[in-house]
Amino acid sequence: MTTLTQSTTWKALKNHTSQLPHMRELFAQNPQRFEQMSVAACGLFLDYSKNRVNDETLKLLFSLAKEAKLSEKITAMFNGDVINNTEQRSVLHTALRSKATQTIIAEGANIVPEVQQTLAKMAKFVGSVQSGDWKGYTGKAITDIVSIGIGGSFLGPKIVSQALRPYWRDGLNCHFVANVDASSICEKLIHLNAETTLFVMSSKSFDTQETLTNTLSAKDWFLAQGASQQDVAKHFVAVTSNVAKATEFGMDANNIFPMWDWVGGRYSLWSAIGLPIALLIGMDNFIALLEGAHQMDEHFVNTPIEQNMPVIMAMLSVLYGNFHGAQAHVILTYDHNLRGLPAYFQQLDMESNGKSVTLDGTDVDYSTGPVIWGGEGTNGQHAYHQLLHQGTALIPADFIMPLQSHNPLGKHHDQLASNCFGQTQALMQGRTYDEALAELSNSPLDDAQIALIAKHKVMSGNKPSNTLLMNKLTPTTLGALIALYEHKTFVQGAIWQINSFDQWGVELGKQLGNDVLDRIGAKEGATQLDSSSNALINLYRQGQL
């Protein structure tokens, strides 16, 4: 039994939440609800009024945060304290977007100079590739980047590049290879010219099977196109914290961009892992991305928790996960360029808070990280919004939308916005039986049929949502948005007293996968494992059913 669930505040929340009226009633009681439950920060605007809260709920949630010593924990992270207790590491992705004048101590040294040196190395490299000064082995400029990496070494570069498509410099294209399934790399290489292709291999550990395999295959392809071993240095660069392994692999030491143990993979896009992003949008825009995140860092550190955007969003998630039984959370991006963002937040949140023991190893007796999923609006309305409106599961929703489009065309953006706002309204107010009957008042159906259809048209409403707006999706607002969710994830972990920065759960699958790989390649069929695993391996070995 943890102290958290035994606390007075926790018990008060349990009691309070069961007595709150429907959101329709909460809006009717307070015409100022929107004004009182919205907050602006760093170019973002959060409307959290469509939530199952009143002033008392918020007061209790903020008490929970204070009892968790949240402010002290925020300070500890930014100061470089070793808060990742199982790997004995600081957590300082925030240092990657710090100012050159700052001093941030990690492992006994000021890390800001090295961060700045790496940014300068990136800027020089990006400038030379974009200007055409960087030449391939036949003297041609680079036209295509192939980014090889997986997990945090893939999702950040991929999703941010996609989100900032309007900022791509002409003349450069980028292809992302992550999965070890050869289709991923083959379908890209087939269209590329080795003379003008640059491979960026990103792996913090330089020990991830998929990334190593893909990089070796890329190298084989490159050499098979007529290039020679000494040409590799012109076409392969690496981003890693394991410089020794990268050099051993054959990467030219001058082409290795460092990263550090105090940056978690899912928090690393701000480091040289973001090199593909910078190559596409330019270093000036990459710096703007960092600036947006830095602004959100400042907001997070300096703003009282009651007006603190990451804290508000985090405490609302704690409310639904721990007091309303919600086990999932949906991210709905009403912006085509943000279509990949739910997948990014999926790793950020689920790999951070998918834990079941507290920092001191006590089994939790409460829910922790929810299942994060989502997609772009309005597509989701034609796919899964039915469940959001009438399903039995409570799934809180974040709607994210810029007020201005990069492609203002006719009524498109009006329709996008009207759908976004209409959805949050429908989730909140639902439809009563009487309203359904009224809608059927002119129906030719008989009374029994009308009563039946009306019943099927009832929507309970009271479904919570946040609406996050920005003027326009720019590098700066995107940086602030991603940092917002990083800090939201941190706050939830702080409340749940878990380590949000290790990922022991991914180890076993890898170990067993390596064992299966050996059994697939063995002389004899598999017999030592469970009957299912033996059979599956042997089916694969025979290559057909």
Ligand SMILES: O=P(O)(O)OC[C@H]1O[C@H](O)[C@H](O)[C@@H](O)[C@@H]1O
């Ligand atoms: O960057 P790498 O060391 O290759 O790791 C790539 C990924 O591997 C694992 O799946 C970790 O759980 C991720 O957090 C990490 O981003």
